[in-house]
Amino acid sequence: QVQLQQWGSGLLKPSETLSLICAAYGESFVGHYWTWIRQPPGKGLEWIGEINHNGVTNYNPSLKSRVAMSIDMPKNQFSLNLTSVTAADTAVYYCARGSRLSHVLLPFDFWGQGTLVAVSS
Amino acid sequence: VLTQSPATVSFSPGERATLSCRASQSVSTYLAWYQQRPAQAPRLLIYDASKRAPGIPARFSGSGSGTDFTLTISSLEPDDFAVYFCQYRRAWPIFGQGTRLDIK
Numbered sequence: 195q196v197q198l199q200q201w202g203s204g205l206l207k208p209s210e211t212l213s214l215i216c217a218a219y220g221e222s223f224v225g226h227y228w229t230w231i232r233q234p235p236g237k238g239l240e241w242i243g244e245i246n247h248n249g250v251t252n253y254n255p256s257l258k259s260r261v262a263m264s265i266d267m268p269k270n271q272f273s274l275n276l277t278s279v280t281a282a283d284t285a286v287y288y289c290a291r292g293s294r295l296s297h298v299l300l301p302f303d304f305w306g307q308g309t310l311v312a313v314s315s
Numbered sequence: 316v317l318t319q320s321p322a323t324v325s326f327s328p329g330e331r332a333t334l335s336c337r338a339s340q341s342v343s344t345y346l347a348w349y350q351q352r353p354a355q356a357p358r359l360l361i362y363d364a365s366k367r368a369p370g371i372p373a374r375f376s377g378s379g380s381g382t383d384f385t386l387t388i389s390s391l392e393p394d395d396f397a398v399y400f401c402q403y404r405r406a407w408p409i410f411g412q413g414t415r416l417d418i419k
Contacts, residue, residue, distance in 0.1 A: 202392050229408075239400060239410040241356065254407055288356055292408075296363050301347040303368060305356035 196221040200289045200306035202274075204239075205296075206313045216306050217269070217290030223247040227292030227300050228265065230270045232285040244292055245272055269292040279313045286310050317401050317411035325419040326391055334386040334414050336401035348377055348386045351413075352397045356411045360399075361386065375409055391416075 202214035216228070223246075232244040243253035245263040253261045257276070265272045276283060286308045293301035318338040326332045338347065349357040349414035359368040361377035364384060372390040372403040388395055396418050 227359045238412045239402075241408040241410070252407065290356075293359075295366075295368070296345065296347075299345040299347055299362055300408075301359050301362040301368070302349070302357070302408075303362075305358075308356055309323070 195292060196304040198289050198291065198306040199302055200287075200309055202287075202293075202309055202311075204309065205309055206279050206311065208280050208313060208315055209260055210313075212274070212279050212283065214287055214289070214309055214311075215271055215273045218272070218291070219311070221291075222272060222273075223265065223267060227252075229290045229292045229302060231262070231288045231302070232283075233288070234282075234285045234295045235294045237295050239246065241278075242274065242287075245247055245253055279311075281313050284313050317403060317409055319399075319401060319414045321414065323410070323415045324415055327419045328391050328393060330391050330419075332388045332391055332395075332416060334388075334416070335412050336379075336384045336386070336402060338382045338384075340405050342403040342405075344380045345385045346377075346379070346384050347402045348375075349400045349402065350395075350397050352394070357400060359386040388416075393418075395403065 200216040221247040227244040229244040233289040245251045260277045262275045290308040291304045293303040318337045350356040351357040365377045376387045398413045400413045
């Protein structure tokens with residue numbers, strides 16, 4: 195059974211950098227896409243980006259200029275950095291696994307517990 | 316774009332519920348459904364339009380192809396009252412805005 199555990203900065207000021215880490219337990223990184231998704235309070239889900247075990251990344255075009263993801267294979271961890279945050283970046287941030295259940299759809303079959311990140315001056 | 320309608324539906328426990336998701340262009344059968352209970356992460360229910368994810372009860376089923384998809388819950392249980400999202404993937408994953416399933 196895969197478990198994703200995430201942690202990171204919860205309260206930021208405008209222009210600071212959001213940093214989150216997600217650790218995957220019980221599963222190899224190989225073959226899946228490791229993903230960050232966010233959800234503003236009371237709103238829907240927005241995909242931020244993904245990274246695979248080779249370090250290949252794919253980002254949401256609307257955030258691409260501010261996003262960087264990395265992977266640490268020995269630790270089975272992957273991370274998200276989002277620079278120059280504003281109040282519009284306030285959301286619950288989730289890590290998730292994009293699964294080989296479907297090689298085209300890569301559905302998100304395991305999720306972290308979520309981290310509320312608030313941006314306020 | 317994925318459109319879920321209506322934004323809120325109300326049913327009673329034990330009833331059969333159907334939720335709709337419409338794509339602006341064909342996604343073949345590459346569509347997933349998720350359930351999100353309050354203060355919890357989403358949970359994958361259905362992928363590839365009709366395949367139940369591991370561990371998902373048989374009362375959840377998905378159907379459709381092309382642009383029109385349906386999630387059916389055959390007999391509602393108390394834990395089923397939640398928000399449901401559909402999702403597909405082209406260049407990147409896109410979610411519908413969600414349908415809230417309320418108790419009547």
